[in-house]
Amino acid sequence: MTKPEFNKDIIKLKSISKTIEQITTKLKHDVGKVLKRRGAVVGISGGIDSSVTLAIAVKAFGAKNVLGVMLPEKDSNDDSKEFALKLAEKFGVEVLEENISGALEGFECYTRRDEAVKRIIPKFNPAKDKMKIGIPEAFINSNLPPVFFVTVVFEDGSEQSERLPMNEYLQIVAASNFKQRSRMTMLYYHAEARHYAVIGTPNKHEVQQGFFVKFGDGGADVMPIGNLYKTQVYELARELGIPNEIIERTPTTDTYTAEQTQEEFFYQMPFEMMDLLWYGWENNYSAAEVAKVLAKEEVEVEKIYKNFDRKRKTTEYLRLPPIHNY
Amino acid sequence: MKEQIRAFISEITFIDKETITDDVSLFEQGIFDSMGLLSLITFIDEEMGVKTDDGDLTEENFKSINTIVSFLERKKTPAN
Numbered sequence: 001m002t003k004p005e006f007n008k009d010i011i012k013l014k015s016i017s018k019t020i021e022q023i024t025t026k027l028k029h030d031v032g033k034v035l036k037r038r039g040a041v042v043g044i045s046g047g048i049d050s051s052v053t054l055a056i057a058v059k060a061f062g063a064k065n066v067l068g069v070m071l072p073e074k075d076s077n078d079d080s081k082e083f084a085l086k087l088a089e090k091f092g093v094e095v096l097e098e099n100i101s102g103a104l105e106g107f108e109c110y111t112r113r114d115e116a117v118k119r120i121i122p123k124f125n126p127a128k129d130k131m132k133i134g135i136p137e138a139f140i141n142s143n144l145p146p147v148f149f150v151t152v153v154f155e156d157g158s159e160q161s162e163r164l165p166m167n168e169y170l171q172i173v174a175a176s177n178f179k180q181r182s183r184m185t186m187l188y189y190h191a192e193a194r195h196y197a198v199i200g201t202p203n204k205h206e207v208q209q210g211f212f213v214k215f216g217d218g219g220a221d222v223m224p225i226g227n228l229y230k231t232q233v234y235e236l237a238r239e240l241g242i243p244n245e246i247i248e249r250t251p252t253t254d255t256y257t258a259e260q261t262q263e264e265f266f267y268q269m270p271f272e273m274m275d276l277l278w279y280g281w282e283n284n285y286s287a288a289e290v291a292k293v294l295a296k297e298e299v300e301v302e303k304i305y306k307n308f309d310r311k312r313k314t315t316e317y318l319r320l321p322p323i324h325n326y
Numbered sequence: 327m328k329e330q331i332r333a334f335i336s337e338i339t340f341i342d343k344e345t346i347t348d349d350v351s352l353f354e355q356g357i358f359d360s361m362g363l364l365s366l367i368t369f370i371d372e373e374m375g376v377k378t379d380d381g382d383l384t385e386e387n388f389k390s391i392n393t394i395v396s397f398l399e400r401k402k403t404p405a406n
Contacts, residue, residue, distance in 0.1 A: 144353065
């Protein structure tokens with residue numbers, strides 16, 4: 001079969017309802033027949049991915065066999081709860097709130113993270129100031145692997161950013177990952193208590209580019225939207241009737257105390273553009289062909305292709321299950 | 327200096343020193359990733375006394391052992 005010419009609509013689903021049906025049928029089979037579980041637990045954040053995942057689970061198992069769990073902690077955005085409740089109400093599923101702040105205090109998640117930030121920015125006062133980590137724009141188009149900076153937003157609104165040395169970077173990430181791993185633990189508690197499966201919410205980019213925490217949000221029994229581009233997740237969201245407020249929300253990391261979009265933290269480009277570029281790269285469209293359609297320079301697309309290749313290679317560790325074939 | 331850097335890269339990547347030639351592209355060949363780069367920055371600071379400024383973080387300076395050595399020599403030579 002010849003490859004279609006690259007175009008801006010190439011990523012759009014041929015039939016949204018058919019895709020939903022295919023995913024739902026497979027999910028029902030995988031959970032019921034392969035995993036032999038009788039329902040689904042979904043961690044809901046009020047974001048688009050977990051909302052679509054919950055709606056698919058309801059289609060597959062019926063609302064009475066799906067549990068939505070909200071897992072806020074003290075750094076979470078207050079809006080998340082409101083959106084998650086709206087979603088649960090719309091789909092008629094039971095919803096529970098499990099605040100994981102206490103567990104995180106026990107792990108010293110916040111203390112360990114803030115200690116590392118203070119070593120770099122001693123003026124940081126975690127009780128009053130906010131923090132986030134990210135890659136400054138000047139480094140985004142570099143051919144070097146990304147180097148993270150920590151930014152403290154002080155109480156008066158002023159900001160200070162410093163490059164993170166290896167030990168501090170690793171400590172901040174390792175401490176923050178307690179959040180996703182604690183959520184996973186709580187989801188498995190509820191899943192095991194009901195003989196349900198944990199339905200993971202990562203989309204294709206998160207899986208392939210490694211934007212997830214191993215044994216955290218990457219710890220699940222099935223990931224029904226793990227092969228969908230973000231554009232396609234939005235297509236499904238509209239078809240499934242996800243509330244508009246959720247569809248229109250900007251995806252955030254909801255991990256650090258300062259506000260931060262996923263684009264700013266990790267992807268570094270709007271998802272519509274990233275979807276098309278990733279599709280082009282994954283399906284061996286030349287940089288020249290893709291650049292022409294997306295009104296970009298060929299060298300820029302080549303650079304992005306290289307970055308994708310590097311991201312996939314360097315995050316392979318996250319996707320690998322424990323190696324046991326000794 | 328070259329051998330010191332080669333030994334360091336080999337030690338942290340478990341890659342044979344012979345494979346890490348002077349001009350092999352460390353990042354393109356997958357020898358180094360973000361963590362490798364950060365470790366190297368710490369190493370050249372602690373072992374060689376060279377601080378890497380944000381503006382120094384370019385492919386021209388860190389692409390290969392040869393470019394790293396040229397970068398270090400430039401940094402060690404006081405500007406006139």
